[in-house]
Amino acid sequence: MNENKNIVILGAGESGVGAAYLAQQQGYDVFVSDFGAIADKYKQQLKDWDIRFEEKQHTEAEILKAVEVIKSPGIPEKAPIVKKLREKGIPVISEIEFAGRYTNAKIIGITGSNGKTTTTSLTYFILKNAGLNVGLAGNIGNSFAYQVATEKFDTYVLELSSFMLDDMYKFKVDIAVLLNITPDHLDRYEYKMENYAASKFRITRNQTANDVFIYCADDEESLKGMEGKSFNAQLLPFSIQKEITPGAYLQGEKLIIQTNQQPFEMNIKELALQGKHNIYNSMASGIVARVLDLRNETIRESMAQFKNIEHRLEFVAKISGISFINDSKATNVNSTWYALESMTSEVVLILGGVDKGNDYNMLRDLVKRKVKAIVCLGKDNKRIHEAFEDDVEVIVNTASAQEAATVAYHLAAKGDTVLLSPACASFDLFKNYEDRGRQFKDAVKEL
Structure with missing residues (x-):
C-alpha cells in the first residue's frame, strides 16, 4: 500500500x-x-x-x-x-474528479460552448424551488470540493467547462447536458475543432443505462461528434426545428417536453428568458426537471420567474431613451451572435479584448442588419476593423470601460441599444469578464 x-x-x-x-x-x-x-x-x-x-x-x-x-x-x-x-x-x-470521490449525491452536469451558466442557474433554480436539497458548483458559485467538505447536498448542478472535463476520468454524471459546440478556446486544443468537441463529450464518460444524456438535435457539431459513438445512457434530445419524442420540441409557440411521464407544456412567451437561444436553454433545464419527476406546475412557475445571471444580457439602465445591456460574459463570437440575434432595435456594439482566434464572419450578417456603430474595447483591435470595416460606417477605438460607454452613448440615438458583448476574453484591460461588466455598469451609471 x-x-x-x-x-x-x-x-x-x-x-x-x-x-x-x-x-x-x-x-x-x-x-x-x-x-x-x-x-x-x-x-x-x-x-x-x-x-x-x-x-x-x-x-x-x-x-x-x-x-x-x-x-x-x-x-x-x-x-x-x-x-x-x-x-x-x-x-x-481536476477538482471535480477529486471531489466526486467523496460524495454520493446525484450529479447533473451541464456543458456547451454557450448558455452553460444560464442553463445551470435555471436548472438549480427549478430544483431549489421544487424543494430539493441541491448545491450549485463547477464554473459557478462556491467550489464543488469545498461544498462536498462542508455540506450534505443530495443533488449537485455543476457547470462544467471543457478544461474541467479534460482532467476527469472516473467521475460520473447522472444527468449530462450538452447544449452546443461552437469554436472556443481552440488555442488549448491545437486549433482543432474535433479535439475541442471530444473534450465536451467527456461529460458522457462512465454513464450507464440508468443515466441520461440530453443534447441539442439542431446543433451540427454535437451531431457530428455523436457519429460512430455508442452511448450507454438514455438519449433525450431537444429541438426547435422538428418534433422529437422522447425529448423537447416546439409546436407553434408551445414548448413541449415529452419524457416517459406526462407531457409538460408552456407557451414560450411566458418564459422569463426570451430569445431563440434561451428556448434551447429552457428546454434543457426542463428535461432535467422532468427526468427528476418534478411537478409540471413547479417547473412552469420557475421558468416564468427566473432572473438571469449578472453579465449575461443584463439590463443596466435606460438613459435618454437608450437601453444599455451588459453581456460581458460573451467571451466568444457565438455568444455575441446570440446576443445580437435577440436584439430588436438598432445597436451600438462594444466589441473587443483578447482575441482567441475568433472568426468574425458568422457575425457579419447580423452586424449589417442591426449594428449602426462598433466601439472597440481592447488593446489590439486590428482584426475587428478588418472584419467589419465594410459593414458599418463607424468603428471607434477606446481603452477603458468608461470611455467605451461614453463614446457609445454619443453614437446612439433614442430607441437604440448599447450592447457590451465583446466576443473576446477580458485580460488585456480587466481582471476578468466580471470586472469588465462591473466597470461598464459603473460607467453607464455615471453618464
Whole structure:
C-alpha cells in the first residue's frame, strides 16, 4: 500500500483552495502552489486552515513528491510543470474528479460552448424551488470540493467547462447536458475543432443505462461528434426545428417536453428568458426537471420567474431613451451572435479584448442588419476593423470601460441599444469578464 499521502494543488483560486480543504479533511498532506499571486481572500483561508502554500513560483522538488496533483482548469497542458508531472507519470486530475470521490449525491452536469451558466442557474433554480436539497458548483458559485467538505447536498448542478472535463476520468454524471459546440478556446486544443468537441463529450464518460444524456438535435457539431459513438445512457434530445419524442420540441409557440411521464407544456412567451437561444436553454433545464419527476406546475412557475445571471444580457439602465445591456460574459463570437440575434432595435456594439482566434464572419450578417456603430474595447483591435470595416460606417477605438460607454452613448440615438458583448476574453484591460461588466455598469451609471 502506498503510504505517500502528499497531494499538491496547482492554482489557488476558488477550485484549488476548495480542493485543498477537502484533501486536508481526507487526511492528505496538502501543498498548494500558484505560479501567480494568490488573492488575499484565498491566502487568508489557507492560513486559517494551516495549509502550506507558495505563490509566484513552483518548487519542483516539492511538487514532484506528490502521489497525485489537482490542477486548476485554467492551467494549460503545455505549462512546464504539467509537462514534468506527465513525464514522471504522476496523475493530474481536476477538482471535480477529486471531489466526486467523496460524495454520493446525484450529479447533473451541464456543458456547451454557450448558455452553460444560464442553463445551470435555471436548472438549480427549478430544483431549489421544487424543494430539493441541491448545491450549485463547477464554473459557478462556491467550489464543488469545498461544498462536498462542508455540506450534505443530495443533488449537485455543476457547470462544467471543457478544461474541467479534460482532467476527469472516473467521475460520473447522472444527468449530462450538452447544449452546443461552437469554436472556443481552440488555442488549448491545437486549433482543432474535433479535439475541442471530444473534450465536451467527456461529460458522457462512465454513464450507464440508468443515466441520461440530453443534447441539442439542431446543433451540427454535437451531431457530428455523436457519429460512430455508442452511448450507454438514455438519449433525450431537444429541438426547435422538428418534433422529437422522447425529448423537447416546439409546436407553434408551445414548448413541449415529452419524457416517459406526462407531457409538460408552456407557451414560450411566458418564459422569463426570451430569445431563440434561451428556448434551447429552457428546454434543457426542463428535461432535467422532468427526468427528476418534478411537478409540471413547479417547473412552469420557475421558468416564468427566473432572473438571469449578472453579465449575461443584463439590463443596466435606460438613459435618454437608450437601453444599455451588459453581456460581458460573451467571451466568444457565438455568444455575441446570440446576443445580437435577440436584439430588436438598432445597436451600438462594444466589441473587443483578447482575441482567441475568433472568426468574425458568422457575425457579419447580423452586424449589417442591426449594428449602426462598433466601439472597440481592447488593446489590439486590428482584426475587428478588418472584419467589419465594410459593414458599418463607424468603428471607434477606446481603452477603458468608461470611455467605451461614453463614446457609445454619443453614437446612439433614442430607441437604440448599447450592447457590451465583446466576443473576446477580458485580460488585456480587466481582471476578468466580471470586472469588465462591473466597470461598464459603473460607467453607464455615471453618464
